[in-house]
Amino acid sequence: MATVSVRQYHRGGFSFENCKRNALLEADINKLGFSSPAARKTGTTICGVVYKDGVVLGADTRATEGMVVADKNCSKIHYISPNVYCCGAGTAADTEMTTQIISSNLELHSLSTGRLPRVATANRMLKQMLFRYQGYIGAALVLGGVDSTGPQLYSIYPHGSTDKLPYVTMGSGSLAAMAVFEDRYKPNMEEEEAKRLVRDAIAAGIFNDLGSGSNIDLCVITKGKVDYLRPHDVANKKGVRTGNYRYKHGTTGVLTKAVTPLNLEVVEESVQTMDTS
Amino acid sequence: MMISARAYGDNGKMKEHHYTGPVEHKFSPYAFNGGTVLAVAGEDFALVASDTRLSEGYSIHSRDSPKCYKLTDTTVIGCSGFHGDCLTLTKIIEARLKMYKHSNNKSMTSGAIAAMLSTILYGKRFFPYYVYNIIGGLDEEGRGAVYSFDPVGSYQRDTYKAGGSASAMLQPLLDNQIGFKNMENVEQLPLTLEKAVQLVKDVFISAAERDVYTGDALKICIITKEGIREEIVPLRKD
Numbered sequence: 335m336a337t338v339s340v341r342q343y344h345r346g347g348f349s350f351e352n353c354k355r356n357a358l359l360e361a362d363i364n365k366l367g368f369s370s371p372a373a374r375k376t377g378t379t380i381c382g383v384v385y386k387d388g389v390v391l392g393a394d395t396r397a398t399e400g401m402v403v404a405d406k407n408c409s410k411i412h413y414i415s416p417n418v419y420c421c422g423a424g425t426a427a428d429t430e431m432t433t434q435i436i437s438s439n440l441e442l443h444s445l446s447t448g449r450l451p452r453v454a455t456a457n458r459m460l461k462q463m464l465f466r467y468q469g470y471i472g473a474a475l476v477l478g479g480v481d482s483t484g485p486q487l488y489s490i491y492p493h494g495s496t497d498k499l500p501y502v503t504m505g506s507g508s509l510a511a512m513a514v515f516e517d518r519y520k521p522n523m524e525e526e527e528a529k530r531l532v533r534d535a536i537a538a539g540i541f542n543d544l545g546s547g548s549n550i551d552l553c554v555i556t557k558g559k560v561d562y563l564r565p566h567d568v569a570n571k572k573g574v575r576t577g578n579y580r581y582k583h584g585t586t587g588v589l590t591k592a593v594t595p596l597n598l599e600v601v602e603e604s605v606q607t608m609d610t611s
Numbered sequence: 612m613m614i615s616a617r618a619y620g621d622n623g624k625m626k627e628h629h630y631t632g633p634v635e636h637k638f639s640p641y642a643f644n645g646g647t648v649l650a651v652a653g654e655d656f657a658l659v660a661s662d663t664r665l666s667e668g669y670s671i672h673s674r675d676s677p678k679c680y681k682l683t684d685t686t687v688i689g690c691s692g693f694h695g696d697c698l699t700l701t702k703i704i705e706a707r708l709k710m711y712k713h714s715n716n717k718s719m720t721s722g723a724i725a726a727m728l729s730t731i732l733y734g735k736r737f738f739p740y741y742v743y744n745i746i747g748g749l750d751e752e753g754r755g756a757v758y759s760f761d762p763v764g765s766y767q768r769d770t771y772k773a774g775g776s777a778s779a780m781l782q783p784l785l786d787n788q789i790g791f792k793n794m795e796n797v798e799q800l801p802l803t804l805e806k807a808v809q810l811v812k813d814v815f816i817s818a819a820e821r822d823v824y825t826g827d828a829l830k831i832c833i834i835t836k837e838g839i840r841e842e843i844v845p846l847r848k849d
Binding site for chain 2: 377396398401402403406506507540541542543544545546547548569570572573574575576577579581582584585586587
């Protein structure tokens, strides 16, 4: 008698098990009095510029959940390969996972070809994946890098279209940033000028777009060198509070107390500081 | 492979792709312009504070649009929500104050203004003023008074109240620091003017960190028997 296996083997990739349930919930949820959870979007300003020796990518560092700031210092410039980096706007999870998937595949591809990856290859892989998902993966990307063909910059939209351009902006603050680019962009700029231009474009997004804020991150990619400047410019410092809000011991009323000693052996200890300012 | 004729019209050219069926575009008479308002009542003073940012969607209309409006020498009102209705409502209140003064030969008290505002708001119960109001002032005995309203006129007298976009972030902190809620073994000292002003500044600094609609600058109106004094403090501009 053959045993029936209940467990379905996980084949990797996306799982569409909950789609039917979600569709039903979506229709009925308002009647039940709840609202469906919203995916966190980054409400961002990202941009890139091609200059004399390479490309400069820039991004702000605010992540929003609706109109509340979820992360004041998130990283939006993602690593694709040693010579290719990608800024991401749109749904935070989508930009993070998509760039990681393509980075992984590109590394395998690079080992197979025995060559440094090309920006056009990353572009092809990203657009083919995004088109396959018909826009349901909400990732709007600015891809830049330097390879054997030279410095290149692409903008990639959630539905899978791409543009190869000398300067691009994406995200909710893209109009503010593009206004700066259209005013001051020149071909074959020097590095300092290009960095200043990108910094000012992101700053325009930070101050004039409510979905963008906090600091400016920059990534300068040239042939053989990458400068990941995080943060390049702390454009907004946290306000200093004058009052003291620390509570004395005993402020929180303890109703009952039960102590259970755990006899454990400390094998490894790691410390991660958190921002308590 | 068979080619479908569906995409082609009678004249042999490809059909223009157009949206089939009616699409309903609803006009909304309201807009949300953001902003946070806060009022605190003390023993012999009252504070009304607001940020000065006016926004819509993801854009900023103005970085210098305070939401506190002076009504009399002892009363200030803070209005946030839809800026169009804030302006109209304050115009109407100011006109009604003048009418009262001319008929009764005296200025309206804070309590009287609050009661009147409630009737003005309920008058538009079925097409409300999209405004969250908080009145701060001194009552007839010279003690601080705060009256908070909902858009259709329900009101009550409070010791402290936050309204507007960051109200949900500020109110719990005020409950703890001014109302001494959820704290034990704490000396419940009466709130001084200096401590209240410091608290209001700190609380707005924190709100500006997390609420995108709050920022640019903070304007505090301090109401005492000497009159109304203003303080302006810069906030985050991003």
